[in-house]
Amino acid sequence: MIVLKAPQDQVLGALQAVAGIVERRHTLPILANVLIRKTGNQVELTTSDLEIQVRTTVQFDGDAGNLSTTVGARKLIDILRSMPSDQVVSLTSNANKMTLQGGKSRFTLQTLPSDDFPLVQEAADFGPAFSVPQKALKGLINQVHFAMAVHDIRYYLNGILFVAEGKNLTLVATDGHRLALAQAELDTDIPKQEVILPRKTVLELQRLLKDGKDVDENTLIEMRFAGNQAKFSFSGMEFVTKLVEGKFPDYNRVIPKNHKFRLTLGRAPLLSSLQRAAILTSEKFKAVRLSFEPGLLSIASSNAEQEEAKEEIEIDYAGDKIETGFNVTYLMDALANMSQDMVCIDLNDSASSALLTIPDTTGFKYVVMPMRI
Numbered sequence: 001m002i003v004l005k006a007p008q009d010q011v012l013g014a015l016q017a018v019a020g021i022v023e024r025r026h027t028l029p030i031l032a033n034v035l036i037r038k039t040g041n042q043v044e045l046t047t048s049d050l051e052i053q054v055r056t057t058v059q060f061d062g063d064a065g066n067l068s069t070t071v072g073a074r075k076l077i078d079i080l081r082s083m084p085s086d087q088v089v090s091l092t093s094n095a096n097k098m099t100l101q102g103g104k105s106r107f108t109l110q111t112l113p114s115d116d117f118p119l120v121q122e123a124a125d126f127g128p129a130f131s132v133p134q135k136a137l138k139g140l141i142n143q144v145h146f147a148m149a150v151h152d153i154r155y156y157l158n159g160i161l162f163v164a165e166g167k168n169l170t171l172v173a174t175d176g177h178r179l180a181l182a183q184a185e186l187d188t189d190i191p192k193q194e195v196i197l198p199r200k201t202v203l204e205l206q207r208l209l210k211d212g213k214d215v216d217e218n219t220l221i222e223m224r225f226a227g228n229q230a231k232f233s234f235s236g237m238e239f240v241t242k243l244v245e246g247k248f249p250d251y252n253r254v255i256p257k258n259h260k261f262r263l264t265l266g267r268a269p270l271l272s273s274l275q276r277a278a279i280l281t282s283e284k285f286k287a288v289r290l291s292f293e294p295g296l297l298s299i300a301s302s303n304a305e306q307e308e309a310k311e312e313i314e315i316d317y318a319g320d321k322i323e324t325g326f327n328v329t330y331l332m333d334a335l336a337n338m339s340q341d342m343v344c345i346d347l348n349d350s351a352s353s354a355l356l357t358i359p360d361t362t363g364f365k366y367v368v369m370p371m372r373i
Helices: 008-019 073-081 134-147 199-208 267-278 328-336
Strands: 002-007 033-039 042-048 052-059 066-072 088-094 097-102 105-113 130-133 159-174 178-198 220-225 229-234 237-242 261-266 287-293 296-302 308-314 322-327 342-347 354-358 361-368
Touching (some): 002 008, 002 033, 008 033, 008 042, 008 052, 008 073, 008 088, 066 073, 130 134, 130 159, 134 178, 134 328, 159 220, 199 237, 267 287, 287 328, 328 354
Antiparallel strands (some): 002 088, 033 066, 052 237, 066 105, 088 097, 159 178, 220 229, 287 296, 296 308
């Protein structure tokens, strides 16, 4: 039975959309496979890692009839990648094998029964659905994802907090040393819902969401949250994920208020100076010393080999002299993930955290703790 017949780029695109969560090595061999369900001309592709499940439905030519099987996702993708993009390929099922053909190439792959594929049991208590433009959500994720913790013992930090309340969607990430918050307005008023999306889910969403010039501003993603699950529907895809259980820190208490001093300066020149100074930081501490004085910002770094770097930027600042230290990577991460020309820095004194914001924008806040140097 011919399961599908289509140009290589269409088949590869559909498989790549769902295969991001597939691990090459897994304790359950079937989780390395993609579940293929054919109903008429509709082909449904599903992958799972027991925590996340991704599904897409596409229309392909092929024989009439229904079929359900699983085959190695990465092998299929690797083979397809090696073929010309305009070549018509076909996938044929026969007994417990699947054959991929294109031109004079032919590959026979082993299949595993679809009944053995562990589908994620969807929650019964999903809250009200709400939608935001894909571009807006990807923009929010881009602004905070770098502040997520990695393998932290405080497991609730290994992800992003999503808070939907009223007409606001707020995303917050922190690793205990810095905190990033981004906010967007929703079209509909919804009751408060608060969930923590795991790190892997966040990175996969970031990969799948479209924000390029070819994407319509009105292309939406629908979200629904349950007690232990979140569900996203967009561009013919369905994405179900388990949530991180636990209590996220009170981010409002972390964001400093009533700063004494504020300065606004060019984002790109500041980022360039920090990148140069970072070259001579020590591998372990990554520390830079920032000295703010009227009209001038000095950035200095040094390392165990007693090498030193010094950068100076002219700034519009008339406050007290403040000398403070920061992890240069934390500053560069925030600046590199902004697209605006200018950035505001709010300070109190050398021992206080700094707040980075974007001029005339209330929807982004980045807090970074100081370092002792």
